[in-house]
Amino acid sequence: MPKPTIAMSVKEDTMSFTPSRRALLSGAAAGMLGLAACQPSAPLGSGSGGEGVGEHPSLAYLPSTQPANWSAVIGAVNEKMKADIGTTLDAQFLNWSQYAQQVLLKFTAAETFDSALNARWMNMVQLVSSNSLADLTDEIGKHENLSKALAPELIEANKWSGRLWGIPQVNGAARIHHFGYRDDLAAGELTDFDSFLKYLSDVKQKNPDITPFELHNNVGLNQAITFSPLTWEDPQPVSQAFSGGSIGVAINPDDPTDIRPVYESEHIIEGIRVLRDLYEKGLVNKDALTLDSATANSQFAAGRFAAHGVITDGLGSQSLKTLQAAVPGASLANLLPYRDGLAAKPFQTFQSDNFAVINPAGDVDRALQIQDWLSIQENHDMLAYGIEGTDWTASGEDKYEALSDYVFPGFALLWRIDLERMPSTISASEEEIFAWSKKFENFTLDPLATFYPDVTPVKKEDAELTNVATEHLKPLCSGAVDVDAGLDALRRAAEAAGIEKVMEEMRTQISAHLAEQG
Amino acid sequence: MSSSPTAPATTAAPPTARARRRPAARWSLGLILLAVPGILYFLVMNYAPMAGLVVAFKEFDVSQGIFGSPWNGLRNFEYFIATGSAPRILWNTVFLNTLFLASTLVVGIVLAIMLNEIRLSIYKRTMQSAIFFPYFVSPVVISVILQVLLAGVGGQSGAVNDMLSVFSLPQVSWYSEPGPWPVILTIVKVWQLGGYQSVIFLAAITSISEETYEAAAIDGATRAQMAWHITVPMLRPTIAILVILGVGRIFYGDFGTIYAIVGDNGLLFPTTDVIDTYVFRALRTLGDFGTTAAVGLFQSVVGLLFVLGALQLQRRFAKDTSVL
Incomplete structure (x- = not known):
């Protein structure tokens, strides 16, 4: 019997290598496993024990479109954040029209990212019931600035059956x-x-x-x-x-x-x-x-x-x-x-419309450190309103005048009642209604x-x-x-x-x- | 007296061992190496993912993974089958796909015959490119074009309604009336795919022997008679293949086009809601991969049955053009 040859010829005298079908399938399966082994394994779990904080940017999904002047603002934010806590933020903006379903799929498919906006009017109920959100009940207290910025009443009103599944994003008491x-x-x-x-x-x-x-x-x-x-x-x-x-x-x-x-x-x-x-x-x-x-x-x-x-x-x-x-x-x-x-x-539940929720498949510690960092006025203002002097300037004690078209969806990541400034363009009627909505005693x-x-x-x-x-x-x-x-x-x-x-x-x-x- | 040709000596010779092995020669190493990338592609991309179909029979939980999640029998299938909307959704899916398939085939054949009749090469190529172009237009762009045509800014006018006004005809609130939408969607599909299909048929037409047409011309056939009596019958195998491919996907709604155009406009659901749009809405509500996998499996199995059925019909009633 002729020796097997690897010549790429179709001449009959080289057609002597006759592997069985089983051998062929085994070879293909081995090849497939080899390919699978080449795939980078996705990091799962909290990541706190593996990669240290700061090795990768913290990925956050936010609704709406990327703000004007975004690269300059996020550059400045990340420079300071890196110096302060050794990590950076990578905010990805998803169009509102598809936001809820896209984020739901990212969570349920166990994609690795750190945080996102979610709400009961989106799919937070489903996410909680499918164990897709990190339980933050015992986490807030570990972060000084964050716990100072969130009133205990606010935390209590936003617990679901005694558990907190996200950081409430409110800038007032009621939502009318x-x-x-x-x-x-x-x-x-x-x-x-x-x-x-x-x-x-x-x-x-x-x-x-x-x-x-x-x-x-x-x-x-x-x-x-x-x-x-x-x-x-x-x-x-x-x-x-x-x-x-x-x-x-x-x-x-x-x-x-x-x-x-x-x-x-x-x-x-x-x-x-x-x-x-x-x-x-x-x-x-x-x-x-x-x-x-x-x-x-x-x-x-x-x-x-x-x-x-x-x-x-x-x-x-x-x-x-x-x-x-x-x-x-x-x-x-x-x-x-x-x-x-x-x-x-009017009746109010004082429950937040929106929550910054954290993905257990991402880095929970890193996401909370960023939330804590954003609970400091200077840091909060930089991301919320942009670079001072370029994108905004203070107007009185509690207002800001926009100097550029920079608009960040703060309600998705960093709203803190005491840190928020009102736009200087706010009308008298809106300012009056907004001030009224901030007081718990104005509601039943x-x-x-x-x-x-x-x-x-x-x-x-x-x-x-x-x-x-x-x-x-x-x-x-x-x-x-x-x-x-x-x-x-x-x-x-x-x-x-x-x-x-x-x-x-x-x-x-x-x-x-x-x-x-x- | 002429002697009959003698058979070559080799044919009379007893088969050698090498000749006996010839069938096994199909397993050439060279051929195998040529096939490996394709085999790997299909194994990795098509067959290995089929293992994920077990999700259709599981209560899928991200934290437990596909194979760790508990089994739940046929409960995932119940969601779709038990819904009161199931008959309507199934009807819409089959009805719209049948309309799309029939209309794009007919228009594709007609366009191909028309293109084949053009003698000026540059004009023929220009026309071919022009009718092929819509195939590359995104459904989102088509949606915007339709809004301009049918609704206009604020949904209160649109070019079509402006035209109706010119003829003193009543305006139609197109995005509130489900009735016309099967026709509108069919027009969109024909615009999108008519040119694409025509290229396939044109390629088939070029393989028809010129001698057949010459014979018909000698017999006095007109161009129209040649098209009807020669071209169309000779295209039957191509039509058969396209029908089989189309029938195999008849239970797959055209999600890209329909969702981009209709979106969540519930007023149009009675005539436009198909399996895929329904399942998409369910998935984004439930976040339940088990249910969607179950519906996907259902679509595949029914599609396979339809293909087998279509093949049987072809073999029985059109044996000469049966493709498999």
């Missing part, structure tokens, strides 16, 4: 949705809900090129609640849901176990009717379901809308500089049309203030209800469908998706929580 509007388009002072609706009609008549009110694809219950006249007459407790985007329940403040689907709440139904009316009259944009929030905000800043929804974070006037560049003489104002004004004392404690439902027992039903909300509730809240027909379709779909089971589970968990509270 209300209206922000172009003051230069108003004939006079807006004082109540009716005058605001009249303002929208007047804008449409006098400025046909401007859409009176802006809605975007995050439209949902907040819009229905904000546009409900009943809300301003009689503020109700915040509704409860197992996860953000799902269909929740309305709570009876006198008996929190008395719950019903949100689509049966009179407050919400009235709000939906108002939105439908505005839609039919052309007072809101008709592309809300396809318009992403970043585009909507840029269109507002370009003067294409007269009003939009804002929240009590003191940032409603942040777009004024851009707006005035597009529309010289433009001015902004805020309206919180409670019947009793700032004495209304929600009966379910420390309650966080666990979605695990109804995970599939809740996911199905999220689909139902996308298909039926969002169009209703954008005003795009007939209210009665839309509510009927929503009710049928929610029942088919298991709303009864979800409500029963919610009732059980609320009862257990109330019993625990005594």
Whole structure:
């Protein structure tokens, strides 16, 4: 038998090497294992025992787009951070429209990064139930500056069943949705809900090129609640849901176990009717379901809308500089049309809308060291407002004047109530509302203030209800469908998706929580 | 008298040992070395990842990994199958894919025949490039183009509605009306893929013998008759291959295009929500890889059954053009 040859010839006399199929497959499998062995192994675990702090930048995922002048600012921040604590920050910005799902996938796929923004209205409930977040309950106290910057009440209000799963990102006590509007388009002072609706009609008549009110694809219950006249007459407790985007329940403040689907709440139904009316009259944009929030905000800043929804974070006037560049003489104002004004004392849970959460597959210690470093005023200001003298300059004790277009999403990483400065462009009305929102005593404690439902027992039903909300509730809240027909379709779909089971589970968990509270 | 040709002596000779080994010669080292990169590619990229399909039968937990997570039987399949939307989603997936497949094939054939009739080379190449270009346009760009055409700024006008106004026709709120969307999406797919398909058919047309056309011309056939009676029948094997490939993916929704255009606009779900968009929304809500793996497995198995079914039909009713 001829000797095996490795000649690359097809001549018959060289066709003598006849390995078996099994040998061939074994060889291929060995090759595959070899290739696998060449793959760099991803570091898992906290990393604190392996790589020392500072060997790699701390990767953080943040929403929105990269700020202007970012490379100069992060360069300065990292230079000081490296000198102070021996590490650096690598902030990656993800577009808002895909942020929630991208971050969810990064966590559930055990990608190695240190921190990200998350929230109950995104997927924090799912992340907690899948053990995808680092438990920070016993960690905050180990970091002096961080624990000093976070009030004990704030920590307590944001614990879920006694555990803290993220650093609450707040710059005030309460979060109240209300209206922000172009003051230069108003004939006079807006004082109540009716005058605001009249303002929208007047804008449409006098400025046909401007859409009176802006809605975007995050439209949902907040819009229905904000546009409900009943809300301003009689503020109700915040509704409860197992996860953000799902269909929740309305709570009876006198008996929190008395719950019903949100689509049966009179407050919400009235709000939906108002939105439908505005839609039919052309007072809101008709592309809300396809318009992403970043585009909507840029269109507002370009003067294409007269009003939009804002929240009590003191940032409603942040777009004024851009707006005035597009529309010289433009001015902004805020309206919180409670019947009793700032004495209304609406319900509040004092739970943070947003959390800086830490990935257990990343370097937990390093992420907390950075949080601690950012809790020092000088460091905080450098990342929050940019390089002093170039991007901003102090204006009084608690304000800053922006000198460049640098805007950092501080609510995603470094908001500390006592360290925040207000923009010097803040309108008088917004400053008044913001100051009011900072005081706990201006609000009534929600009966379910420390309650966080666990979605695990109804995970599939809740996911199905999220689909139902996308298909039926969002169009209703954008005003795009007939209210009665839309509510009927929503009710049928929610029942088919298991709303009864979800409500029963919610009732059980609320009862257990109330019993625990005594 | 003519003598019949004699057979070569070698054919009459008894088979030698070398000749007996000939079938085994397929295992040439050279050929094996040539095949190794391809084999490795398919093993690493296609077969090894199949081990991950076990996720479809597990309660996946990141901290425990794929193989450490507990088994949960068929519970992951229940989420999709038990949902009230399943019949609608399955119908949309099959219906839209059938529309896409049929329309792109028909338009591809027509474009190829038309291109084949162009005699001026530079004009033919320019047209070919022009109709091929949309294949490279991103679905996101297509989405923006559609918004300009159908909605305009603020969703209250758009070029199409402006045109309807010119003819005193009522305006349509396109992004609120699910009815027209199968047609709109089909137009988009035809625009995107018509040129691409035509190139495949054009390549097949060039292999048709000129003599066949010359014979038809002698018989007095017109160009249209030649196209219908010669070109189209000769394209049947190519059509058969493309149909088989398309049928194999008929349970895969065209996620890229549909999600980029429709996004989370629930008003359009009744006619546009397909398996892939539904599963994507579920994944981003649940963060549950088990459920999505289950649906992916379901799509693959049904796709395989469809391919086998299509092959059987071909073998039975179109044996001469059957590809496998």
